[in-house]
Amino acid sequence: MNYKNRKKNGNKWRRLILLPSLLLMSAIIFTFGSSLMANVDSYCSPAIVAPVAALTPKNQKIVEIRAGGTTVINKKPFFPFGFYHVSWESTAEERKSALRDIAAAGFNTIHASATNIDDYGDFLDEAERLGVYVLTEQNSIGLQNLVNAFKQKPAVLGWSIADDVDNGKWNGDDILKSHQQAKTVDPNHITYVSGYSNKLKGFANCSDVIARQSYPIKGRKPEELPATYSDISEVWEATSKFNRSTYANLQTYNWQFHPSQKYEGSQAPTFEEVRNMTYQALLAGSKGILYYTYHDSAWHLPNHPDLWEGVKSLVPELKVISPLLLEGDFQKIDTKMSNIVAGIWVGEDQAVAVVVNSNYGKSREVSLELPIEVREARSMFQGRPSGMSLKGGKLFGSLKPLEVHVYRLAIGSGLTQTSVTPNPDL
Numbered sequence: 001m002n003y004k005n006r007k008k009n010g011n012k013w014r015r016l017i018l019l020p021s022l023l024l025m026s027a028i029i030f031t032f033g034s035s036l037m038a039n040v041d042s043y044c045s046p047a048i049v050a051p052v053a054a055l056t057p058k059n060q061k062i063v064e065i066r067a068g069g070t071t072v073i074n075k076k077p078f079f080p081f082g083f084y085h086v087s088w089e090s091t092a093e094e095r096k097s098a099l100r101d102i103a104a105a106g107f108n109t110i111h112a113s114a115t116n117i118d119d120y121g122d123f124l125d126e127a128e129r130l131g132v133y134v135l136t137e138q139n140s141i142g143l144q145n146l147v148n149a150f151k152q153k154p155a156v157l158g159w160s161i162a163d164d165v166d167n168g169k170w171n172g173d174d175i176l177k178s179h180q181q182a183k184t185v186d187p188n189h190i191t192y193v194s195g196y197s198n199k200l201k202g203f204a205n206c207s208d209v210i211a212r213q214s215y216p217i218k219g220r221k222p223e224e225l226p227a228t229y230s231d232i233s234e235v236w237e238a239t240s241k242f243n244r245s246t247y248a249n250l251q252t253y254n255w256q257f258h259p260s261q262k263y264e265g266s267q268a269p270t271f272e273e274v275r276n277m278t279y280q281a282l283l284a285g286s287k288g289i290l291y292y293t294y295h296d297s298a299w300h301l302p303n304h305p306d307l308w309e310g311v312k313s314l315v316p317e318l319k320v321i322s323p324l325l326l327e328g329d330f331q332k333i334d335t336k337m338s339n340i341v342a343g344i345w346v347g348e349d350q351a352v353a354v355v356v357n358s359n360y361g362k363s364r365e366v367s368l369e370l371p372i373e374v375r376e377a378r379s380m381f382q383g384r385p386s387g388m389s390l391k392g393g394k395l396f397g398s399l400k401p402l403e404v405h406v407y408r409l410a411i412g413s414g415l416t417q418t419s420v421t422p423n424p425d426l
Contacts, residue, residue, distance in 0.1 A: 042205035042242065043172025059154045062188045065208045069236075069245035069287045070326050071190070073133075073157075073425075077326035080133065080157065080247065080288035081318050081426055082109030086296035088139070092119040096126055098295055101302065103130035106315035108426055111135040111160060111290050117149050124153040133157035135192050135290075143178055144185055151186040158190035158208065165203050166195035175206040194249055201238035210239050213292065214277060215251035217269040225273060225402070226339045226358040229280040236285030247288035248281035250274065252311060257298035271310025272402050278314060279356050279404045282325060283332070283343045289318075315426070317381055321345075321406070322423040324352050331371045340399070342368055344409065351409035353377065355388070357399035367396040376410035 064072045071078045083102055087095045095112060102110055110127070114120045114136050127134050137160035138146045147159055161178040162170055179191045190208035196215075204210055214231040216224040228250070236246040252274060255266035269277070274291075281289060291311065294301045301308045318325075328345035335342050335355075342355040351372065357364055370393055377395060379386030385405055388397030399405060 042238070043202045044176040044204075044206040060152050060188055061154055061156070063157055063190050065190060065243065065245045067243050069240060069243070069285070071157075071209075071245060071287060076425070077323075078108075078133075078425055079318065079322040079326055079423065080109040080135075080290065081315070081322075082107040082111070082132070082290055083252075083294035083301075084111045084249070084290055084292045084296075085113070085294050087113035087115060089297050090295065092116070092123065095123055099123065099127055099130065099132060102294060103127075103132045105312040106319070106426070107132070109133050109135065109157060109288070109290060110294075111137070114138045114141055114146055114150075117141060117145070121150060121153065124150055124155045127155035128153065135160050137163060144181055147182055147185045151189065156189050158192050159186070160192045160194070161207060162193040164195060165193040165206075166197045166199035172203065172206055175203060179207050190245075192247075198234060201235055204235070204238035204244060205242040207244070209245045209247055209288070210235055211247040211249050211288075211290065213249040214281070215249075215253075215255070215292065216277075217251055217273055218255050218263060218266040220267070220360065222360055225276060225360070226280075228277045229284050229341050229356075229358070232281045232284035232286050240285070245287045246285055247290060248277075248284075248286040249290050249292045250277045250281060252291040252301055252307060253293050253296070253299045268304060268307060271307055271313075274307070274311055275314060275404055276356060276358055276402050279354050279406075280341060280358065283341050283354060283356065285330075287326075316422075317384075317406070319422045319424075319426040320380065321352050322426050323347075324350070326423075328352070333368050333371065335366060335368060337364060337366065340364055340366060342366075344370065344372070346372055346411070349411065351411055352380070353395060353405075353407045353409055355395070355399060355405045357401065357403050359401055361401050363398055363400045365396075365398050367394050369394055370409075372409075372411055374409045374411055377407045378410075380406045380408045 061073050066072050071080060085098050099110055110132055112134055124134060134155050135157050150156060159182045161182060162175055165175060175193060182191050192209040193203060193207040194211040194213060196213040200212060212231050212235040214228040216227040232248050239246045251269050254268035255263040293299060324345040324347050328347045330343060330345050333342040339358045344351050344353045374390060377390040385403040388395050388405055
């Protein structure tokens, strides 16, 4: 064998030895990196995505979470906006009555409890008729039995696989197992968990949706109301790393009915506080809002008509701005002020700006540098707080305590007025 052949064959063998070694090393590095990322950012290792069924059953909707956290139903963006209904002590007819009430108010989503397979199908059929999507939790039925029984129902949004997931009784493996079980049986709907503490961010990769409970109103201390923004922001920062979604569970009940004596004397939030929390959650990255609660064993929202009527009045607001919430480019505005949060959602030729003052008893003068060129700013909702002005690329004015200001921004060459097309699915 001459030198050239020996060199050629030697290089060949070195390549044959080196290539598998490099592949093995790359696999080790990737696995270690993934594990490290999982250990740092989530209790769950990167979840195995179950394949979407090749054939979708007739009438079944395909619900997904796309990059950025938006919920998509049959490829169409959707903003879940509704209520919890804790159904364990309710009859099937009482649950249906609540569904009708929520639908009549214009909400599009309910989180309900399945207590009996025999009657729950009727509830889902009624939800379909009313145009309401359902997240379902179960107790003794069994997750797999529940999913198999109802996964073909068009009203199904997804499966609520764990409540208070951060209470110390669950670990990442438990939740990931339930997530995989639901997705294997039904790859066409989402999984959902909810929690209440900073430990929730550790479950960021354990479910399609991570919902953060923000129920701050007890004694109306200065630090209570502003907590919603930090609560939701923390979870959004965690879930966005995995292209999961963050929903907000916001307070529409009174802590006084909690069995612990430390909550004696608590008060239910006012509508002004609920609206404030709602817009804080939107600015913090929430892609869906489910208020807690319409009904549980100690609370029935319609028995508090001022709060119920007020929350219902938010439906047309969300209907108008949800297209930009779902499709617009969000840009946070640094207010450089405590308890004042702001941001804008920018579309092709229009934008919406929101400014929130979560201070009690204190008006604030603000001057906000807008990150885009704006020709005009107009208050979007009649009868809501307004009065800020646009000058020199800044939005400035005074915000009274707890006020939320929402403005339509006219942008683009020659544009004098823009509109936001309402979302008919809200």
